[in-house]
Ligand SMILES: *[C@@H]1O[C@H](CO)[C@@H](O)[C@H](O)[C@H]1NC(C)=O
């Protein structure tokens with residue numbers, strides 16, 4: 001203690017607040033480095049008692065002398081009397097404990113300074129209840145179907161910042177450490193961690209309890225540590241064909257054992273695929289795959305203990321929808337890609353979350369297409385992501401994928417669709433840009449170099465740049481990091497304008513940010529845009545290495561291509577839409593493209609992703625008045641000859657979006673136009689009622705064709721739907737193919753009255769299969785009568801079951817796409833806003849308001865929405881988004897809808 005007593009006492013009082021202020025940074029201090037954790041957790045799990053007690057011993061290396069230990073802890077009861085800090089030299093006393101609630105810091109102030117270079121051991125004891133909030137160490141349960149007994153289980157979810165709720169720790173991804181985990185539990189249960197068991201012994205006081213030591217886990221981040229105590233069943237034990245012969249077990253509740261278990265089938269194949277792709281062996285000896293009844297996310301890639309959410313699995317009782325299976329397969333492939341991207345090499349901080357999520361999303365697509373090429377799932381997912389991305393990121397509201405985040409809720413908020421999808425498209429861009437060989441060489445050298453370490457995005461750029469320069473794929477003086485930063489450190493995407501001089505052959509190019517609903521030239525954002533040209537006389541869409549770059553800061557670029565392209569042949573920029581930008585061409589080039597799509601064999605050899613993008617671009621350009629709708633509709637005519645799913649899906653998706661904004665006569669004409677557009681495609685396929693079991697690969701296109709044809713009232717489609725349903729009901733041996741049930745029931749309800757509604761409604765209430773229930777719910781959204789629909793809303797709203805509330809949202813969003821339902825549902829939402837706000841999550845409310853705003857037409861309606869909801873806290877963020885979208889749509893309605901309708905009218 002310092003001398004002058006009285007004085008220092010006053011001094012202390014003054015200094016306490018300023019200690020807190022002095023350390024108000026959101027990251028842990030770097031003075032101490034955790035090297036190793038010994039973690040012991042005793043789990044109590046019976047019908048009356050669900051909690052855990054634990055202790056942690058952390059070896060700390062002092063990198064800078066310090067008098068405090070700052071780490072994370074939240075929602076734990078820490079027994080301060082048993083906290084100790086010691087080293088070979090002896091014990092150090094804790095003089096004071098401080099807590100920072102904002103960042104969950106737990107700060108131990110010490111009597112003596114920790115000396116630089118020394119290793120200390122921090123020991124802490126703590127306990128807590130197993131919580132219900134799906135974070136940290138939480139509890140879950142299932143009911144045995146035969147005995148009706150409830151079985152409890154306990155499992156961890158530490159990502160992104162929840163490890164601190166299970167034990168005090170340095171809960172940042174860059175503090176990688178090794179972990180020895182010992183679990184104590186009743187013998188009725190199985191205990192799992194990321195590593196195999198070394199040995200078990202009886203608990204010295206609790207009867208029938210054991211303690212089991214697990215092998216040491218590799219250096220890893222806290223968010224990837226996992227454990228569970230449960231009595232789930234192992235469906236099968238598998239062994240991978242990979243070098244390490246990894247043992248894979250598959251745990252789930254008994255009733256799931258007879259389902260198709262996609263994760264079990266895929267896991268060994270995925271390990272082989274990724275080992276081959278990345279040329280690095282999977283480093284662990286076992287993986288337990290644990291399917292749990294409740295989980296915060298779809299799945300979690302914990303090292304050695306991958307966890308899946310039971311809710312997201314396909315069901316087996318007759319309704320086994322391919323889309324759901326595809327998504328599950330994608331999830332599994334995604335979690336296994338994480339074993340390398342995320343687990344082996346980890347981002348330093350959550351700002352670069354996309355480094356693991358974008359890569360894992362993209363590599364999962366490659367895995368799917370490699371494991372089952374005929375299903376083309378990866379390709380379809382990329383096409384969908386492109387469509388989503390171009391639409392979503394044109395409003396100016398979506399942030400950069402790499403952006404600083406500080407507290408837990410901001411970090412959690414980083415896990416957005418946007419980070420995953422734009423992240424995936426950014427990795428794809430590098431793949432296309434650098435080519436197969438350099439891209440994978442770079443990826444492999446990146447993984448090798450940073451194995452068991454941490455990175456930021458600059459490290460990835462660097463690895464790719466080194467290899468690409470060596471291979472001569474990019475010029476030696478090219479700065480790949482600077483170029484790629486322009487894609488990850490800002491939101492939005494560019495519009496490139498390409499003007500050809502047909503006399504001299506010169507090309508003039510410039511770029512600007514593409515905005516929907518805002519003046520386009522008012523922006524100084526720019527990107528490094530790779531330029532790859534394809535010419536009509538040699539339509540090679542496989543060659544995706546750039547020939548030139550548009551630079552940033554940007555200037556108009558004038559280019560003379562080698563061998564002058566002929567004036568009567570098109571040029572197309574950006575083969576396969578390798579990079580995320582739109583292109584506008586001069587009139588003549590557009591005409592050449594349209595002509596070729598319409599009349600040339602095989603659409604002039606233009607790649608299907610480019611065909612989809614040309615439709616998307618021209619419609620987008622017309623919506624901001626940079627092109628005429630007349631030209632866009634000229635281009636759309638080509639769809640009548642299109643056989644591929646991707647351009648159809650994108651084109652009709654966009655048309656539906658604008659069509660929903662039309663009313664009265666314009667809406668009628670739109671419907672006629674859509675019928676005419678779809679009819680030629682529809683007539684190429686077998687009748688709905690005569691469809692036996694189609695090949696899996698054909699299902700997406702078939703669903704698309706029938707759903708659009710029935711939606712736009714192609715008579716034959718509606719008759720077929722009715723025949724199908726009636727013959728199923730009259731003779732129950734006629735099976736309703738599950739993939740087409742939604743379409744058939746929807747059409748049946750839309751055309752039907754009271755009787756039809758009551759029938760479907762009672763089917764909805766009676767079924768226990770949740771996939772089947774969702775099908776009925778979205779069909780009920782097709783009902784024409786709001787009084788009927790309201791019955792359904794009241795019923796589902798009152799239900800406490802979670803599944804019913806999913807159905808509620810599904811039906812409402814379906815119904816909102818029908819012109820005649822928008823107003824009554826809008827009124828219903830407004831008058832029930834308060835209770836809806838309490839019942840649903842923010843994400844669901846956002847979905848609800850966005851679908852409402854998408855379909856509102858008048859400024860008055862939008863204003864009404866604002867007035868009713870602006871004081872309700874739950875709606876704050878969803879409302880902002882919905883209003884923004886509503887404004888964009890109304891601007892379109894005011895500025896463009898008459899052009900749109902006029903162009904359309906000429907073609908009906
Ligand atoms: C649950 O476990 C606690 C001790 O952990 C014990 O006191 C209690 O009796 C148990 N209850 C039941 C119903 O087994």
Ligand SMILES: *[C@@H]1O[C@H](CO)[C@@H](O)[C@H](O)[C@H]1NC(C)=O
Nearest residue numbers: 019022023029031066068107
């Ligand atoms: C703890 O020590 C670190 C490193 O010496 C220092 O940066 C930090 O301000 C200290 N924190 C508090 C609350 O005193």
Ligand SMILES: *[C@@H]1O[C@H](CO)[C@@H](O)[C@H](O)[C@H]1NC(C)=O
Nearest residue numbers: 077078079080081082083125
């Ligand atoms: C810690 O020790 C103090 C003094 O011996 C005692 O009063 C207190 O109850 C102890 N706290 C706990 C949680 O055991």
Ligand SMILES: *[C@@H]1O[C@H](CO)[C@@H](O)[C@H](O)[C@H]1NC(C)=O
Nearest residue numbers: 139140141142150152293294
């Ligand atoms: C089982 O879990 C659900 C949440 O999924 C919870 O609402 C319920 O109370 C739990 N049942 C028991 C008996 O713990």
Ligand SMILES: *[C@@H]1O[C@H](CO)[C@@H](O)[C@H](O)[C@H]1NC(C)=O
Nearest residue numbers: 045046047186187188189208
């Ligand atoms: C263990 O299982 C037995 C037999 O099923 C049961 O009676 C007992 O209550 C279980 N104990 C715990 C702690 O789950």
Ligand SMILES: *[C@@H]1O[C@H](CO)[C@@H](O)[C@H](O)[C@H]1NC(C)=O
Nearest residue numbers: 036038179180198214215216
């Ligand atoms: C951790 O466990 C390993 C065995 O897997 C053992 O060799 C090592 O000594 C343990 N480390 C500590 C600090 O207890």
Ligand SMILES: *[C@@H]1O[C@H](CO)[C@@H](O)[C@H](O)[C@H]1NC(C)=O
Nearest residue numbers: 497499509510511512521556
């Ligand atoms: C790009 O070029 C087009 C066509 O020459 C021109 O209309 C547009 O204003 C230019 N945009 C910018 C941002 O320079």
Ligand SMILES: *[C@@H]1O[C@H](CO)[C@@H](O)[C@H](O)[C@H]1NC(C)=O
Nearest residue numbers: 758759760762763764765766
């Ligand atoms: C639903 O169940 C009720 C009672 O079990 C039954 O009366 C009714 O016929 C069922 N409805 C349908 C459509 O199957």
Ligand SMILES: [Zn+2]
Nearest residue numbers: 334338357360
């Ligand atoms: Zn992920």
